[in-house]
Amino acid sequence: MSDELLVVRAQLGNRAALEDLVTRWQRPVWLYVRRMLDAERADDVAQEAWIAVVRALPRLREPDRFAPWLFTIVRRATLNRMRRQYADRHDLVGDFESDVDRPHDGIRDPVDGLMDRAEMVARLAGIPVLEREVLVLHYLEDLSVEDCAQVCGVPAGTVKSRLNRARLMLRAHVEEEGERT
Structure with a gap:
């Protein structure tokens, strides 16, 4: 229904x-x-x-x-x-926690799932609230840009720019971690 x-x-x-x-x-x-x-x-x-x-x-x-x-x-x-x-x-x-556990080659290792979740928690925590909000709504709750705009009470263009900033922040965070290891 x-x-x-x-x-x-x-x-x-x-x-x-x-x-x-x-x-x-x-x-x-x-x-x-x-x-x-x-x-x-x-x-x-x-x-x-x-x-x-x-x-x-x-x-x-x-x-x-x-x-x-x-x-x-x-x-x-x-x-x-x-x-x-x-x-x-x-x-x-x-x-912050994600319920997303990524399977590896069809086999899910519980330890890998915990690491993926911990990584997601750390990455989301480093993003400002406005950007984190649209990231969660769009990618994790599967709402369209227009629906995110309605939920947040902002124009669709603002949602797009926040998503872009959030992606850039995530990328920078991942690259920074890569340089440290």
């Missing part, structure tokens, strides 16, 4: 449709938040975002645009938490 149909059914009061939506999107939401914040805060922020989603779902006018709408709410919850933390003079950059 499509997200659009589930949204319409949930808006009409079908609890099973709402449960299906939450089940389908729970992991992508948590992974997005986790990539932006540390694990300790990710659970709380994801839960806050879901509460906001459930409250706002009846007002969603374009059910076919559910994913960008969802990530807009999740982004807002994440940024609100980051702002509160900044106001409290805590560190804005947390640990």
Whole structure:
């Protein structure tokens, strides 16, 4: 069943449709938040975002645009938490994790997976929040440039330039590490 149909059914009061939506999107939401914040805060922020989603779902006018709408709410919850933390003079950059384990020659070595994840964590942590955000949304959450623009509330050209800067930063970080080894 499509997200659009589930949204319409949930808006009409079908609890099973709402449960299906939450089940389908729970992991992508948590992974997005986790990539932006540390694990300790990710659970709380994801839960806050879901509460906001459930409250706002009846007002969603374009059910076919559910994913960008969802990530807009999740982004807002994440940024609100980051702002509160900044106001409290805590560190804005947390640990970042990727659920991407790259198989090698069809065989997945758990140690390699841990190293890949650790490398991703280190590389994401070194990128400023605005660039990291579009990188996560576009490459890890598979949103289009236009959807990223909608989620971030910026023009598509801004998303493209942030993606370009993020790629350059990642490349520089990888090249710098290569020179050190």
